[in-house]
Amino acid sequence: MLDSFGLEVLRRDECVALLSAVNVGRVVYTRRGLPAVQPVRFVLRDEDVLCGAPAGSALFAAADGNVVAFEADIFAPDLASGWYVTVLGRAAELRNGSVAAALPDLSWRPRTDDRFLRIPIEVVTGRRLG
């Protein structure tokens, strides 16, 4: 199915499969009333996006407990093909210690106070080009 702009609309399972194949995305949130965005390393676990966030970061402070968007994409260099997927969900700190202990390093620079944010895939939309 094509949307009104001529892009292929992806199903939820297609979006989830695409997200599981990449390792970087962007958390989109609101900071002091303004749009904000932070690239993050992430993994998918049981249809939750799990990403790293230093405890003292603006991302962690603003996202924990709030609805955020999460986006990932891949485009060919010539932009003739590619896809993008956007998730909406209420972010929360991942407090399950056994799940956290099994995660790979997800910070840009590992620190002892690193935390994880969990973004459940409550709403997901995706488009494919080419």
Next chain:
Amino acid sequence: MLDSFGLEVLRRDECVALLSAVNVGRVVYTRRGLPAVQPVRFVLRDEDVLCGAPAGSALFAAADGNVVAFEADIFAPDLASGWYVTVLGRAAELRNGSVAAALPDLSWRPRTDDRFLRIPIEVVTGRRLG
């Protein structure tokens, strides 16, 4: 200079130079009170981000006249190196016909009602890894 998370802080001129070397970014805005994000094709002109937006798109409706963020990044597949740059600025429709006429195609799928958004680089921040 490193930030408190160990990432190299980029100067404004470095951020602008990096943005000028890529062709896809993401406009981050607020839609119905929720964070939203739309990947776009863009070019840089005189320190303005110019991106394509179909006239009937949620992006165009929500961004025109409002402060938005714009993000671009490149990361190595192993995430050992890379950079990301984020712009804040008040988006407005590009109404300068001669500038618009000289732009390349910036929509994912060209349409006759395509518009351009102009996002001035009012605030820019960037970080480099590795």
